Amino acid sequence: MTTRRGNGEGSVYKTRDGKWVASIDLGWVDGKRKRRTFQAKTQAEAIRKMRELQPQKIHGTQLASERLTVEQYLETWLTKRIPGTVSVRTEEIYARVVRLYLIRHLGKIRLNKLTPTDVNAMLIALGDGGFSASTRRMARATLRRALRMAEQDGLVTRNVAAIAEGPKMPHREGRTMTPEEAQIFLAACKKYRLGAAYSMALLLGLRRGEVIGLKWSDIEQAQDVVQVSVRRQLVRDNAGVRLSDLKTKGSRRTLHLSAPLVELLENHRREQEKEARHLGEAWRNEENLIFTNTTGEPLDPSDFGKGVPRIASNAGLGHWSIHELRHSCASLMFSMNVPLDAVSDQLGHASIGVTKGVYVHLLPGSRAKAAKAMEELLFKDFVTTARTGQDPVARPLARLSLAKDNNDPLIRTSVGRLGLDPSTLRLKVSCSSR
Numbered sequence: 001m002t003t004r005r006g007n008g009e010g011s012v013y014k015t016r017d018g019k020w021v022a023s024i025d026l027g028w029v030d031g032k033r034k035r036r037t038f039q040a041k042t043q044a045e046a047i048r049k050m051r052e053l054q055p056q057k058i059h060g061t062q063l064a065s066e067r068l069t070v071e072q073y074l075e076t077w078l079t080k081r082i083p084g085t086v087s088v089r090t091e092e093i094y095a096r097v098v099r100l101y102l103i104r105h106l107g108k109i110r111l112n113k114l115t116p117t118d119v120n121a122m123l124i125a126l127g128d129g130g131f132s133a134s135t136r137r138m139a140r141a142t143l144r145r146a147l148r149m150a151e152q153d154g155l156v157t158r159n160v161a162a163i164a165e166g167p168k169m170p171h172r173e174g175r176t177m178t179p180e181e182a183q184i185f186l187a188a189c190k191k192y193r194l195g196a197a198y199s200m201a202l203l204l205g206l207r208r209g210e211v212i213g214l215k216w217s218d219i220e221q222a223q224d225v226v227q228v229s230v231r232r233q234l235v236r237d238n239a240g241v242r243l244s245d246l247k248t249k250g251s252r253r254t255l256h257l258s259a260p261l262v263e264l265l266e267n268h269r270r271e272q273e274k275e276a277r278h279l280g281e282a283w284r285n286e287e288n289l290i291f292t293n294t295t296g297e298p299l300d301p302s303d304f305g306k307g308v309p310r311i312a313s314n315a316g317l318g319h320w321s322i323h324e325l326r327h328s329c330a331s332l333m334f335s336m337n338v339p340l341d342a343v344s345d346q347l348g349h350a351s352i353g354v355t356k357g358v359y360v361h362l363l364p365g366s367r368a369k370a371a372k373a374m375e376e377l378l379f380k381d382f383v384t385t386a387r388t389g390q391d392p393v394a395r396p397l398a399r400l401s402l403a404k405d406n407n408d409p410l411i412r413t414s415v416g417r418l419g420l421d422p423s424t425l426r427l428k429v430s431c432s433s434r
Contacts, residue, residue, distance in 0.1 A: 012046045022050035070114055071107030073155070074098050077146045087244060088237045094142050101126060101139040112156060119143065119164035127167070136167040174358075175324050176331035177202075181317055185325075188315035194299075196268040197291045198308060201322055204255055205329030205347045208322050209233030212299045213243055214290045219257070219265070226257045230348065234298055241298050243287065251348040265290070330359050 012022050023037045040046035078095055086094070105122040106114065119140065126136045144161035151159050177185065182202060189195030201211050213234040220227060230253050235244045246252045257265070268290070276283040276296065285296035293299055305322045312320040326347065333343050344355035 012043060012050060014043070020046035022046035024050050068111045068155075069107060070109050070111050071103045073111050073150060074102060074107075074146055077149060081149050087235075087247065088239065089235050089244070092237055093138075094145070097139055097142040098146075101131075101135075102143055106143075111150065114147075114156075114160050116160045116164040119161050123164070123167055133167045133169050137169065140164065140166050174327040175320075177317075177320070177324075177328040179332060179335075182328060182332065184315050184317060185312060185320070188311050192307070192311060193271070193294075194291055194304070194307060195311075196264040197304070198311060198322075198325070199261065199264055201308075202325040202329055203258065203261055204228075205326045205333075206230065207233065207326065207348075208305050209235055209244075209301055210246075210348075212289070212291050212301065212304050215288050216269070216290055217288060218290075226262050227254050228257055229254045234301055236301055241300055243298075246348075248350050250344075250350045253345060253348050255346065330355075334359060 011024075012020060014020050020040045020043050021037060022040065023035060038046065038049040040049060075098075078091075078098060082091055082094060101122070105125055106118060109118055123136050123140060126139060127133075140161055144159060147156060147159045147161050150156045185202065186199055189198045192198070197211050200206055200214075201208070210230050210233045213232045214228065214230070218229045218231065220229075230246070230251070232243050232245050234241060236242075272285075272290075272292070275294065276285065279295065283296040285292050287298065289298060291299060291304075308322040308325060309319050312318065330343055330347060333346065340355060341352050343359070344352045347355065349355045
């Protein structure tokens with residue numbers, strides 16, 4: 001004997017022609033009472049279909065149509081939901097990921113039938129196809145963002161992309177210039193028209209778009225300090241090159257300019273004024289940008305970045321990228337014991353955790369300092385004995401200390417010698433107009 005169902009749980013009954021019918025009351029929708037009814041060949045199938053609708057009734061959602069595919073939903077998401085919620089550049093990235101990866105592997109699957117297994121299969125297929133972990137992570141992140149909106153709209157009951165396991169990212173430690181290499185690079189920059197821009201990238205740790213997005217109005221003097229406000233970046237999208245405001249509070253920051261850098265910028269401004277006078281009405285610097293092309297128009301971000309390897313190679317430093325200038329700035333600051341939070345502010349990271357995750361291996365002697373502090377606090381007798389040399393255990397410690405004092409070549413740091421502040425590098429020659 002079957003148990004009688006309570007109110008709202010739905011009903012299952014058999015028709016005269018032998019078919020089974022499952023019916024459930026979904027409540028009021030748009031001012032009307034809504035019911036969903038399904039036919040089935042067996043009672044078990046009818047009950048199963050009815051139970052599938054229970055989450056929809058409980059959460060007041062309108063699940064996706066049985067015919068709605070992942071491809072159809074993603075196309076609607078790109079054209080109707082995303083515009084206006086993200087930057088144009090991010091929108092283009094989403095569209096590219098959807099077109100190249102998501103639709104190709106998941107497009108034909110019905111949205112309400114998509115499972116974490118399907119997402120994992122896509123990631124595995126991308127890996128087998130030679131795509132990097134970064135590409136696979138972007139594919140999963142884009143799908144997760146799309147399905148989050150589907151979940152908010154009640155089209156699905158769970159975000160299967162969030163449940164699926166993401167690809168493991170290989171850890172890479174970025175290269176960094178030594179103080180000597182940084183000095184050589186800065187000296188080489190003086191021979192180039194945009195040398196001041198590349199010097200700012202190294203000395204301030206600015207991103208590529210942030211450097212070429214600076215305006216002269218961003219520089220001001222506050223009491224005895226000259227500072228620059230980083231508020232926007234220059235980006236390229238389908239509409240061309242344009243200025244875009246920085247998105248996060250952490251990325252918008254005000255930085256101090258050292259005296260050598262101020263001198264570089266003053267020389268650069270004089271050269272820019274000469275160019276403007278020479279071109280007259282043909283000069284196009286309507287945004288009053290600090291760094292422009294030869295006609296005053298905004299620089300192309302990609303072309304600007306290509307200048308770093310050219311300058312570095314001509315200076316005998318080998319190949320360096322503009323992002324490695326940013327990494328070198330952080331490394332040089334760490335070598336001077338600049339606090340972690342100050343480095344994070346300088347780089348415009350979203351949080352100090354981001355800075356720590358990328359640069360913790362460069363924190364000078366942090367583990368050694370921790371061990372030394374505990375040693376002096378809890379093993380004072382041991383420290384005293386080790387210093388007198390009376391205990392055999394002290395001998396390797398003494399040799400280690402001696403090697404350190406004598407600059408033993410077997411003991412090296414990862415960022416070069418200490419004692420040089422990148423903000424005090426002497427730059428006396430102005431930028432040329434070449």
